[in-house]
Amino acid sequence: MxxxxxxxxxxxxxxxxxxxxxxxxxxxSKRAVWTxxxxxxxxxxxFGVTSAIAALFVSFAQFDYQLAYVASHSARSMPLQxxxxxxxxxxxxxxxxxxxxxxxxxxxxxxxxxxxxxxxMPWVVAVLFANTLFFLVLLVGVTDPFEKLPPGHVASDxxxxxxxxxxxVMMIHPLMLYTGMVGFVxxxxxxxxxxxxxxxxxxxxxxxxxxxxxPWLFLSxxxxxxxxxxxEVLGWGGYWAWDPVENASFMPWLPATAYLHSVMIxxxxxxxxxxxxxxxxxxxxxxxxxxxxxxxxxxxxxHAFAQTPLFTSVFLGYVLVTAFxxxxxxxxxxxxxxxxxxxxxxxSREASFLLxxxxxxxxLMVVFWGTMFPVFSEAITGNRIAVGPVFFNTMNGxxxxxxxxxxxxxxxxxxxxxxxxxxxxxxxxxSVAFGVSLAVLAVTLGRDLSFYAIVAWxxxxxxxxxxxxxxxxxxxxxxxxxEEGVFGALGSLLRKNQQRYGGxxxxxxxxxxxxxxxxxxxxxxxxxxxxxxDSFALEPYRFEYRTALANQAQHYGGARxxxxxxxxxxxxxxxxxxxxxxxxxxxxASIPSVYSTLREDVYVILTAIENDGSATxxxxxxxxxxxxxxxxxxxxxxTIAVMWPHPERR
Numbered sequence: 001m002x003x004x005x006x007x008x009x010x011x012x013x014x015x016x017x018x019x020x021x022x023x024x025x026x027x028x029s030k031r032a033v034w035t036x037x038x039x040x041x042x043x044x045x046x047f048g049v050t051s052a053i054a055a056l057f058v059s060f061a062q063f064d065y066q067l068a069y070v071a072s073h074s075a076r077s078m079p080l081q082x083x084x085x086x087x088x089x090x091x092x093x094x095x096x097x098x099x100x101x102x103x104x105x106x107x108x109x110x111x112x113x114x115x116x117x118x119x120x121m122p123w124v125v126a127v128l129f130a131n132t133l134f135f136l137v138l139l140v141g142v143t144d145p146f147e148k149l150p151p152g153h154v155a156s157d158x159x160x161x162x163x164x165x166x167x168x169v170m171m172i173h174p175l176m177l178y179t180g181m182v183g184f185v186x187x188x189x190x191x192x193x194x195x196x197x198x199x200x201x202x203x204x205x206x207x208x209x210x211x212x213x214x215p216w217l218f219l220s221x222x223x224x225x226x227x228x229x230x231x232e233v234l235g236w237g238g239y240w241a242w243d244p245v246e247n248a249s250f251m252p253w254l255p256a257t258a259y260l261h262s263v264m265i266x267x268x269x270x271x272x273x274x275x276x277x278x279x280x281x282x283x284x285x286x287x288x289x290x291x292x293x294x295x296x297x298x299x300x301x302x303h304a305f306a307q308t309p310l311f312t313s314v315f316l317g318y319v320l321v322t323a324f325x326x327x328x329x330x331x332x333x334x335x336x337x338x339x340x341x342x343x344x345x346x347x348s349r350e351a352s353f354l355l356x357x358x359x360x361x362x363x364l365m366v367v368f369w370g371t372m373f374p375v376f377s378e379a380i381t382g383n384r385i386a387v388g389p390v391f392f393n394t395m396n397g398x399x400x401x402x403x404x405x406x407x408x409x410x411x412x413x414x415x416x417x418x419x420x421x422x423x424x425x426x427x428x429x430x431s432v433a434f435g436v437s438l439a440v441l442a443v444t445l446g447r448d449l450s451f452y453a454i455v456a457w458x459x460x461x462x463x464x465x466x467x468x469x470x471x472x473x474x475x476x477x478x479x480x481x482x483e484e485g486v487f488g489a490l491g492s493l494l495r496k497n498q499q500r501y502g503g504x505x506x507x508x509x510x511x512x513x514x515x516x517x518x519x520x521x522x523x524x525x526x527x528x529x530x531x532x533x534d535s536f537a538l539e540p541y542r543f544e545y546r547t548a549l550a551n552q553a554q555h556y557g558g559a560r561x562x563x564x565x566x567x568x569x570x571x572x573x574x575x576x577x578x579x580x581x582x583x584x585x586x587x588x589a590s591i592p593s594v595y596s597t598l599r600e601d602v603y604v605i606l607t608a609i610e611n612d613g614s615a616t617x618x619x620x621x622x623x624x625x626x627x628x629x630x631x632x633x634x635x636x637x638x639t640i641a642v643m644w645p646h647p648e649r650r
Contacts, residue, residue, distance in 0.1 A: 002067055005055030006146035012048030012103075013136040015041055020129035027122035027196070035118065038125045039110045045132060046107040053100045056093060056145055060084055066154050069093060069145045075160035075584055077555040085171045086161045091295055091311075092145035094174070098291065099135035101182040106132065109186050109211070117207055123193035131185055134318050142311055160584040163556070167233050173225040177249055180219025181287040184256065186211040188284035188326075191277055195329035200336045205263055205276065210643055212280070216256050217639045223249055224632040235590035235605050237525065237620040239628065240517075242392040244299035247371045248290030251364060256283045258360035261410075265350045268415060273337040274330065275357070281326040288319045299374060345417040352410045359403045366395040397452055401459060404514060407507050408463035411470055426469075433465030434458050449521065456518045460511045467504045474501070494641050502641030509635025512627045519600075519624025527607075529616045538619050541602055542566040545617075546574075548609050556582045556589075561606045561615050565595055577606035577617070601625050 019041025026034035056069075060083045065071040073086040073093070087093040106128040113121060139145065164170075187208035194204035226246060227239035240246060259279035265271050293299055296312040330337070343351060370387045377385040412426040438458040441449065471493070478489035493501045528536040530545045537543070548561040558580035565572045578591035595602040603620040610616070 001055045001058045001062070002064060002146050002148070005052040005059070006144070008048045008051040008055065009136065009139055009146070012045045012052070013133070013140055015048065016045045016129050016132050016136055019045065020126060020133060023122050023126035023129060027126060032118070035122045035125075038122060038129075039114070042103070042106045042110045042125060042128065045129075046103040049096075049100045049103045049136075052146075053087070053096055056087055056096060057084055060086055063158075065156070065158055066148050067145070068147045068149050071149060071155060071158045073158070073161050075158045075555070077584070078161060078166065081171060082161060082166045085165070088174045088178075089161050089165055092139065092143040092147075094178075095135060095143060095295075096139055096145050097174075097178055098182055099132065099139060101178050102128070102132050102135060102185060105183055105186055109189070113207070117190075117203060119197055119199055120190060120193040120204065120207075123196045124189045127189035127192050128185065138311075138314065142314060160555070160582070163580070163582040163585055163587055163589050164233055167229060169225055169229040169232065173222055173229055175222075176218050176225055177222030180215045180217075180222050181249070181252060181290065183211070183215025183218065184252065184280075184284045184287050186215075187280050191280045192326060192329060195277070195326075195333050198333065198336060200273065200333060202267070205266065209263075212256070212260065213639065213643045216253070216260065217636065217643070219249065219253050219256070220639070221632070221636060223253065224629070224635075228629065231625075232592070232594075233589075235592050237523075237592075237603050237605070237618070237622065238520075239625070242367075242370065242389050244371050245294050247367050248293045251290060251367055251371075252283050252286035254360045254364040254367070255279045255286065258357040259283060261353050262357050265353055269341050269350055271339045271341045271343070271350065272354075273339050274334065277330055277337060279357075281323070281330070285319065285323045285326070288322060292316055292319050293371070299371065347413065347418045347423070349410060349413045349415050349418075352406055352413055356403065356406045356410065359399050359406065363396055363399050363403075366392065366399070370395075400514065401452070401455060404456065404459045404463060404511070407510065408459065408466040411466055411504070429469050430462050430465035434462035437461035453518050453521045457515060460515050463507060463511050467508055470504060471501070495644075498641050498644050502638050502644070505638030505641055506635055507638075509631045509633070509638055512631025512634055514631075516624050516627030516629075516631060519627070520622070522623040524621045526619050527616065528619065529610070529614050531612075531614045536619075538602075538621055540567055541572075541621070542568075543575075543604070543617070543619065545615060548606075548613075548615055551578060551580070555584060556580045559606070559609050561609070561617070563593075563604060563617070565602060575602075575604050577604045579606045579609065596626060598626055599623065 019038050022034050022041060023038035025031075026038055056067075058064075059067050059070050060074055061080060063070075063074075063076060069090060069092050070086075073090045074083045078086070088097045106125070109128070110121070110125065113124075117124075187205075190204045190208045190211070194200055223246075226249065230236075230241070231239040256279075259276060262272050262279065263276050266273060266276055292312075292315045296315060343354070345351065370392050374384045374386045377383060408430055412423075412430065414422050435458075437460075438454065441454045441457055446454070471490070474493050475486055475489040478484050478492060479486060484492060524538060526536070526538050528543075530536055532545055532547050535542055535544045542565075544564040544566065546562040546564060548559050551558050551560040558578060560576055560578045563575045563577075565575050573595050575593040575595060577593040580589045580591060581587070582589065590605045590607065593604045600621055600623040603622055605618040606615060607618050608616045
């Protein structure tokens, strides 16, 4: 089976090269028949890479330890689902997954636009093939997933997969991230095709609206699932640590979100043409850069792949060439993409959107600088100096507050120029929500909360007030006609103007996430060593250590402790944290036990069991953390509402 995979990859490389040449010729000659040839080549390459990835899945399923990649990332003791998920647990397999998704997006783009945008399609196909060729060359020439071990080195069992990756979330978290990051290649290809052809009308961004929303949705889900995995598996009580690999997925999300806002200005006012092109180019370049960071070993991370000098040089060159080509194309067409309309007033919706864009870019610069600081410091001083979460939180905290404020302000201001009457009418109730929240929080929790938390939650009330006001007014306007009830009017709003009202739901999701993350200012933790029968407290909870039992499984051993959790005299639950040692990988792991409510989580880690029978526990009280996951669900529902096909535009 592995031979089929290896041959499929090599044939795909040849056909992709031929398809790339055909697409370039079709774009220059404008001959439709060559466009069709290049488009059909996309389907063939998709079939070839699909065959290759299927072959690697089968190799994992059938314990084909002749393959170095399978032997290095799986073991017979692993359940089937984790053996299959091991395909993206290492460098070669994850690159094959990236390449397969790239060809899948290419085939889908060609299929959906087979009768449309014919001027752009040859160049779209050429850009897609250029990217596909790079990954195929990597897979065939640099990091081959079908490389075989010498006969004398083939073992009866593999080395296994990092135990931390053997978790249900890790089976889907990378898939979500890849679906997001790879998907931005389609709007990137259309944007570059528009620059090459000179067709700089609204066609490219209207064609790619859903092609942008779709990967943005999946990238968002991937980031949230990554936080959930860190919370449940890493055993440090948190969900985000500004780890370089976390930042690698967050960086492209920022300009993509800015683009989704600023492209509305181009639709409404025909402004920011150059800016929108730069944002979509920056988004895809950062997707590639994030992939480079994860796989090159340039930065240290708990989930980065190993470094190889050839791979690092080749991949970095690809990222730089991609950025240079796109930027050169923008400069080449700078006259054609100059906007005729200008900003008329600073008190306008487009001004608030533009400021929103600058805040996103400012956050991006902070994250980029903090992520790359160890590399910069080593290059200048010879010492690798890392910046921690304090740097990121201190720099991004005020920017996040400003962004939250703009999230509430944007929908309240009119396009072009807001009048005094407009501002008075729109801001009253959201401002009341802000003021009341500020006063209540300051009076009731002022001693326990920081200024930042009080302002953040008050601004959250301001945004929620804005969203409710927009919905209430729109529903009233529809129900006054007497043709619809309240729920019917809500449905009509989401069905007929889903971009606006679905967008408000997305904003609510973001607000819930920020409420949850701000709750971390109230986090508490305690480290206790206790004997069986002893108790300790983390107010308002009391923990009673009952006992610990050995926990032996096929591929790991360890202990499982039992603690009774009380709130006052009320027994709540028995918590069972675990401490494991994975034999094959010689890696310890702590499995936390979590008692979860809407108000807060009680999070317990078993850190050690001593010879005298005592056990050491690390206990966290994490207020509001569940609002992060609730916000994520609301965010996804809102994005689906935005993407839902408009009944009059199908």
